[in-house]
Amino acid sequence: MRGAIRKILATMVLDRRHFTAALLAAPAVLRAARSAPLPPLPNIAPEDAAFALPGTSLYDSTLSAYNRRTELSPALRILPRNGRGMRQAISWVRENGLPFALRSGGHCFEGFSQSTGVVIDARSMRSISLDTATNILSVGAGATLGDIYRHVGARGYAFPGGSCPTVGVAGHTMGGGFGLIARERGLACDSLAAVDLVGADGQPLRADAGQNSDLFWACRGGGGGTFGAATALHFAVRPIGPITVYAVTWTLDPKAAAALFAAWQDWAPRAPDAITGIFKLHKRGDGRIGMHAAGQSTGSEEELRRQLSALTRTIRPDGAPAAYRMSFLEAVNHFSGGWRYESNYSKGKSDYITRPLDMAGIEALIGGIAALPANEVIAICDAYGGAVNRMDDDRTAFAYRAGTEFCIQYYTSWQSAAAGRRRLADIRRLYDAMRPWSGGAYVNYCDLDLTDWRQAYWRQNLPRLQAIKAKADPDNVFRHAQSVR
Numbered sequence: 263m264r265g266a267i268r269k270i271l272a273t274m275v276l277d278r279r280h281f282t283a284a285l286l287a288a289p290a291v292l293r294a295a296r297s298a299p300l301p302p303l304p305n306i307a308p309e310d311a312a313f314a315l316p317g318t319s320l321y322d323s324t325l326s327a328y329n330r331r332t333e334l335s336p337a338l339r340i341l342p343r344n345g346r347g348m349r350q351a352i353s354w355v356r357e358n359g360l361p362f363a364l365r366s367g368g369h370c371f372e373g374f375s376q377s378t379g380v381v382i383d384a385r386s387m388r389s390i391s392l393d394t395a396t397n398i399l400s401v402g403a404g405a406t407l408g409d410i411y412r413h414v415g416a417r418g419y420a421f422p423g424g425s426c427p428t429v430g431v432a433g434h435t436m437g438g439g440f441g442l443i444a445r446e447r448g449l450a451c452d453s454l455a456a457v458d459l460v461g462a463d464g465q466p467l468r469a470d471a472g473q474n475s476d477l478f479w480a481c482r483g484g485g486g487g488t489f490g491a492a493t494a495l496h497f498a499v500r501p502i503g504p505i506t507v508y509a510v511t512w513t514l515d516p517k518a519a520a521a522l523f524a525a526w527q528d529w530a531p532r533a534p535d536a537i538t539g540i541f542k543l544h545k546r547g548d549g550r551i552g553m554h555a556a557g558q559s560t561g562s563e564e565e566l567r568r569q570l571s572a573l574t575r576t577i578r579p580d581g582a583p584a585a586y587r588m589s590f591l592e593a594v595n596h597f598s599g600g601w602r603y604e605s606n607y608s609k610g611k612s613d614y615i616t617r618p619l620d621m622a623g624i625e626a627l628i629g630g631i632a633a634l635p636a637n638e639v640i641a642i643c644d645a646y647g648g649a650v651n652r653m654d655d656d657r658t659a660f661a662y663r664a665g666t667e668f669c670i671q672y673y674t675s676w677q678s679a680a681a682g683r684r685r686l687a688d689i690r691r692l693y694d695a696m697r698p699w700s701g702g703a704y705v706n707y708c709d710l711d712l713t714d715w716r717q718a719y720w721r722q723n724l725p726r727l728q729a730i731k732a733k734a735d736p737d738n739v740f741r742h743a744q745s746v747r
Contacts, residue, residue, distance in 0.1 A: 300337055300380075304354035310347035312386065314339035324383060326605040328428075331682070332373025333605070336363075336381045343386045345458065345466055345493040351382045352491055353464035356739050363742065364487045366404055367430025371610040372708045374487055374742035375433070384432065387493065392417055398455060399499045403432040403492040408594075408601055415591030420502035422447040425597040428604070433486035435495060437706035438660040440669070442558040442597060443502075445538040445648030451482035451660055452653070453497040459490035462735040466493070480730045480746075483660025485705045485719070488745040489734055505593035506563045509556040510570060510583040516632050518577055519543070519551040520624045525576040526555060527618050530645035531667045533569050536561030541643040541668075543628070547636045551628060557645075558593055608675040609686055611693045611709050614702030615667045623699040627670075630695035634688050639674045641692070661721040662702060669704055670696070708744055715744050 303313060314321040315338060324341070327333040342348040355362045361379035368375050375381070387402035390413045399421065401410055408427025414420060423434060424441045431450075439450025447453070456470035457478065467490070469478035480489050512522060523541070530539040539557035546552045555573055559566040563585050570583050588596065595601075619627070631641060646666045655663045662669070672693055676685045690711065703709060703718040716724050724746075731738075731746045738747065 300360070301358045303338070304340075304350055306340075306347055306350045306354075310343055311351060312341045312343070314341065314383075324385070326368075326603070327373060327376060328367075328369040328603075328605060329371055329373060329608050330605050331607045331609070332370070332376055334373065334376040334378050336377050337379055339381045339383050341383045341386045342493075345460070348382070348384070348387075348460050348491055348493050349464050349466060352460045352462075352739075355380055355382070356462070356464060364491055364740070365430075366432040366486070366492075367406055367428060367434070369426070369429050370433065370708060371608070372710045372743065374708065374744070382491065384430070384492070389494075392419065392499070394419075397499055399497045401431055401495050401497070403430075403494060405431050407431055407434065408598070411591060411594045414499060415589065415594065418501050419499050420447070420590045421450070421497065421499055422453055423450045425594070425599070427594065427598050427601050431495060432492045434706065436481050436484065436486040436492070438483050438704065439706070440644055440650075440704075442538050442540075442593070443505075443560060444650050445533075445645065446535050446560045447500075448649040448653075449660060450497075451658055452649070453499060454478075454482055454495060455498045456496040457481050457492055458494040458496075459492055461490050462737060462739040470496075476726075476730045477734055480659050480727055480734075482658035483705070483720075483723070484727050484730075484746060485708075485744070487742050488731065488740055490740060502560065502590050504587050505590055506559045506561070506566050506585055506587050507557070507593050507596050508559065508566055508570065508583060508585045509554065510573060510579045511555075511581065512553040512577060512579050513546065513550050514553060514577065515550055516625075516628050519553055519628050520621065522553055522573065522577045523619075523624050523628065524621070525573055526643075527615075527624075527667060529569070529572040530555075530643075531647035531651075533645070533647070534561060534565065535648035537566060537569060538648070539645045541645070542640060543631055543643075544640045545631050545634055545636045545638075549632070549636070551631060556597075558597075563587055606675050607677075607682065608673065609689050610707050611672040611689060611711065612704040612707040613670040613672075613693070613696055613700035614662050614704070615670065615700060616662070616665055616702065618667055619699055623696070626695045626699070630692040634692060638676075638685065639672060639689050639692055642671045642673065644669045644671070655721070656723055656726075659720065659723050659727055661719070661723045662704075670700075671704070671707055705744075710743060712744075716746075719744075720746075 363377035365375035365383040384404035387404040389402040407423045435450045537559045542554040705719040
């Protein structure tokens with residue numbers, strides 16, 4: 263939902279320029295020393311991979327990460343152009359015992375796609391094809407959501423991914439992949455029909471329902487960078503008609519804001535499946551709480567407006583609800599926040615709410631936001647229910663299904679190095695205020711602050727994930743700070 267984040271942050275007058283300050287707030291775990299000198303480079307043909315070494319234009323052009331707080335300068339970046347190049351790169355780092363990271367979109371909040379050693383970067387693997395006879399979409403592991411949306415949207419199809427077009431499809435899908443048609447079509451991982459991987463032994467394999475089925479299960483919610491290096495993903499997709507996007511805004515005192523939030527959580531997870539909604543909260547400069555309900559509907563505009571009355575009857579909004587009919591691709595663009603890859607300092611955290619918040623929980627959220635400096639931290643609630651919840655929690659590795667009400671993402675982005683420590687303290691204070699009401703977290707909003715992150719991400723699915731990891735990668739070749747061990 264990072265495109266939606268960018269839209270609301272823009273209204274909060276946060277400067278999103280590239281920052282030139284030092285990495286003051288970088289996690290200590292990422293302050294690694296430069297790796298030992300590299301062995302001779304692998305003998306990979308130019309048509310199979312490119313090498314980006316420090317001091318070259320290719321190196322400089324591929325360095326930036328979404329979160330500059332975690333950005334690292336690798337000793338070498340390898341950009342495979344096909345599966346053969348990926349296999350050779352994986353074999354080389356394994357044979358030489360080199361630390362490495364896998365990168366696709368580079369949007370990881372905590373920089374797990376960064377390394378001071380080697381980065382194996384899939385961004386050159388961006389092929390996309392759609393077979394309209396079988397409704398199977400095949401994409402290279404380096405494709406972005408925006409690449410996919412343009413391709414399927416032009417053909418009258420939809421892909422159920424997130425709002426930020428520069429996010430890489432591989433990591434997004436392997437962590438779950440919530441988007442603005444999720445309640446009607448499920449998560450991105452629910453559409454995954456097969457994934458092509460390079461395994462820990464450097465050999466290619468396909469995982470689907472009929473072969474390597476345990477690995478296929480793990481790739482749908484187990485998180486990226488753990489079970490192998492994806493080279494291609496194959497999705498079952500369907501045509502889609504017009505989308506209705508909507509937005510309603512309120513400016514309220516904390517007491518009224520709590521009443522409106524209670525109405526939203528009663529409505530959004532139980533609305534008709536056609537409607538997927540998000541709810542954004544932040545503190546304004548005048549001390550009041552800005553609240554913004556937005557989303558998309560695959561149903562009729564009339565039905566949507568009737569449904570929104572559950573909110574507008576509770577408290578009058580600042581203006582009449584807006585609803586616009588448009589194509590799927592136009593709706594993607596509406597929520598994208600822009601199609602240019604951004605690189606800024608930021609911190610994200612998350613919670614899963616598995617039963618409706620009582621009034622004490624709502625007041626803790628509203629009060630926590632009200633206690634922070636204005637226009638700095640935002641909370642975004644993504645409504646679940648519908649197709650997301652119809653699966654059992656163990657149907658895929660993604661563990662938040664039946665009974666999950668919504669996910670809360672806490673997010674902050676800052677400009678000056680001097681603000682870094684304070685921003686981190688502020689977002690942690692808001693998160694801490696919500697501890698009595700949640701213990702879960704979304705693996706795609708990874709968070710190095712978590713102590714029991716394994717349980718927070720995967721709950722009852724953790725033992726099976728660990729068993730699959732032990733079989734698929736017993737030497738832990740694919741690893742990062744929060745990968746399955």
